[in-house]
Amino acid sequence: MENRTEGAWIIHHTKKLQEVTRTSDFEDIELAGKCGLLLSSLAASEQESTLNKDKVNAISDSLNINKKLELPIIKQTLKDAHLIDISQSGDISILGITTSGVLTHTSEIFNESSNNFQKASLELTNYSSDKPIKEKLLKEYIGDNYKLDSKTNTKLFQQSEDIGIIDFEQFDGAKTYFNGNLFKRDSVEKTAKVLSSLSSDDAKKVSDLDILISKDGCVTIETALTILGQTLMSKLQSIAMYDFNEVSNNQHSKIFLTKPSSFAKFGNPFEDDALDLAKAFISSLIYGLKVSTSNRGKIQDYSMLTNTLRKLLRGERVGPCTAIGQDYQVLEMNRVIQLEHGHGSRFYMRLLKYDIAQIALDVIEKGDLAEKSTLESGISSTSVSNYTGPEENRWKVRRKKSTSPSLNVGELLRTMRN
Incomplete structure (x- = not known):
């Protein structure tokens, strides 16, 4: 596994580990x-x-880093x-590092003291990220x-299931493992397989939504739910066929669906945005376009949005x-x-992470977001203080599966496994 890929999986695992209390067997990954x-x-x-x-x-x-025990x-x-x-006063100086560099350094830090058990947990998810795989084959x-x-x-396997490092469905008399990266590669072929496993009515619904997202970004x-x-x-x-992106504050949240493959046209979507920063950037810009009001500095249209990004990149x-x-x-x-x-309540902004802004611009100009978005401005214009990425939102749904029999997705995974 390349360093960047390994670093991306380490970040993925760490975000999962932050949601549980017992992590002693994965301490090197978490550190x-x-x-x-932080880097x-x-x-x-x-x-x-x-x-x-x-x-x-x-x-x-x-x-969510403990300042006394962990920092x-x-x-x-x-x-x-x-x-x-680190200066005597506690100030920190750091050279310029891209997201790619962060992932490489993360991998190098891990390999200073890691063991086979923890390395295996990274391969566990990497090996099952292309298509669902049966328990027997994966364990062997x-x-x-x-x-x-x-x-x-x-x-x-038991700890990885409990923590959410890997996901599974029980069907055909055995477990089948998968994770949230299934549709980041070969999405057209996999979507076709999903459609073939659905009833004609459901297949038409998915096809209608897929066409709409491909057209409008x-x-x-609410629109997806109606369809x-x-x-x-x-x-x-x-099964992560769509990314559910959420921007929120203490008053409301707004969720919109995009395609995982939107980023695939410009490199490795898992590595290039492992930290979800480009998705957060795009989400915040779309919020400014569709929800903000003119008196506070509304982004007027997609032309103004792309010009804003270009200006920052200059x-x-x-x-x-x-x-x-x-x-x-x-x-x-x-x-x-x-x-x-600036003055009063007005601020300027400058760009610090040029690689993230370049990915965002590429996706908006050349990817699935190149056309006008269908995001409605159905909420009042207040500040965006939080972004929740697709994997965290997907896992919220997966955690409910034990109380929702209708969420069994075995028939969808079976078609992609072959």
């Missing part, structure tokens, strides 16, 4: 992953940065790897390649307006952009 998450949030992509202790602590809070170890690990410098592959005895192998969850109905929509979300600042200080808090906390106060 390396949190180092990667990403500290660094700009093309210039050296220095952040004071208060900013570092705020970023740690946003990443000192993470900072020391990054310092030992010659990735950051992992056990043989990582020299795990039967007891240890069973323990790995994204649709609101599909709740049961069919939940099934498709369960190194120029954008603004000032009120919306910049409110709608891009997620991007500010993740150091994708930097805000500069």
Whole structure:
């Protein structure tokens, strides 16, 4: 497995581990992953940065990193790897690092002290990301390649299931494993297989939605629900056929569907946006386009949106307006952009992560978002303070499957397994 791919899976596993309490068997993954998450949030992509202790602590809070128990170890690990410098006052200096560089460094930190059990957990998801695979075949592959005895192998699978590192469905008398990356590659072929497994009525519904998303780039969850109905929509979300992106604050949330393959045209979609930063950037921009109002600095149309991105990529600042200080808090906390106060409630923004903005521009100009979006402005214009990525939203649905028999997706996975 290449370093970038391994780094992306480490980040994936770490986000899952942050949701559970017992993680002792995956400590090297969790440490390396949190180092990667912090490194990403500290660094700009093309210039050296220095952040004071208060900013570092705020970023740690946003990443769910314990400032007393975890942050000192993470900072020391990054310092030992010659990735950051720490002053006596606690300020941190860091050279420019792209997302690709973050993933590579994450992998290198992990491999300093990892064991076969944890390496096997990464391959477990990597091997099942292309298509669903039967339990017997996957267990044999992992056990043989990582020299795990039967007891240890069973323990790995059980813990991976409990944590959510890997997902499964029980059908044909056995478990079939899969994960949320199924539709990031070969999506046309896999979509055709899904349609072949559905009733003619459901297949038409999915085809109608697929055409709409391909044409318009994204649709609101309300539109998707009208077309599909709740049961069919939940099934498709369960197997990650569509990405469910959510922007929210303390007053409301807005969810819209995009295709995982939107990013596949411009590289490896799993690696290039492993941290979901490009998706968050696009989500915030679309929010500004469809929900914001003119008096606070509304993005008027797609031409203005792309011109804004190009201006940022030229190194120029954008603004000032009120919306910049409110709608891009997620991007500010993740150091994708930097805000500069203008006057009153108005702010400018400058770009810090050029690689992320370039992916966002490519997807908007050349990908499935190139046409006008169908996002409706059905909510009041207030600040976007949170972004929830597709995998977290998918897993919320999967956790409900034990109480919702209708969410069994075995018939969909069976067609893709062959």
